[in-house]
Amino acid sequence: MxxxxxxxxxxxxxxxxxxxxxxxxxxxxxxxxxxxxxxxxxxxxxxxxxxxxxxxxxxxxxxxxxxxxxxxxxxxxxxxxxxxxxxxxxxxxxxxxxQQGNPLQTKTLRMTEPAKAAFSELQAQVDDPALKTALSNLLRHHQRKQG
Structure with missing residues (x-):
């Protein structure tokens, strides 16, 4: 130096x-x-x-x-x-x-248990198959994040 x-x-x-x-x-x-x-x-x-x-x-x-x-x-x-x-x-x-080798991390959002229960209840009541599938995917995704 x-x-x-x-x-x-x-x-x-x-x-x-x-x-x-x-x-x-x-x-x-x-x-x-x-x-x-x-x-x-x-x-x-x-x-x-x-x-x-x-x-x-x-x-x-x-x-x-x-x-x-x-x-x-x-x-x-x-x-x-x-x-x-x-x-x-x-x-x-x-x-x-x-470009930085360490890009900014996105936020990790976690759904609370009451929110999961509300979405699960909504999924059971909904008739639209596409919405039912979307709610199922959302719940499955947040179930994996918890584990």
Whole structure:
């Protein structure tokens, strides 16, 4: 691991590295502006920025985030404008490699015993075969979850 002082000396001594670090700082600044202009849930998944002409590209892990980013484009463009950055459009770039290995777990809902009894009673009283089957499947599913 390179210590901070050694890293600074390394960068200061190399023109190309110095230029790359400056460019990286600028792109990270743009990313912070984008993140500040969107909802916190979306801000967490915005991973990087790049330019394509006057279009700012924002890396996101999936199509849902890309859709939300497109919806937030006016707010992002306004925030960039206030910061003195000229961008004509925002475009999401879906980067599958950015997807987290541990996706969020869905909620595990469990039906209470009184609810199961009520659905069982309803199933016994219903005449419609499709509804009877649906209620049976629902009860069987929640019986398995309990065990």
């Amino acid at each position: 390179i210590k901070h002082a050694n890293f600074t000396q390394l960068v200061e001594g190399d023109y190309q590295l110095k230029r790359l670090v400056k460019q990286l700082d600028q792109l990270n600044g743009l990313l912070e502006i984008v993140r500040s202009a969107v909802a916190p849930e979306l801000a967490r998944v915005c991973q990087g920025t790049a330019w394509s002409g006057t279009t700012l590209l924002v890396a996101v892990p999936g199509s849902a985030a890309a859709t939300r980013l497109r919806q937030a484009e006016p707010a992002i463009l306004a925030a960039l404008g206030q910061a003195g950055v000229h961008a004509t459009a925002i475009r999401a770039k879906v980067q599958v490699a950015l």
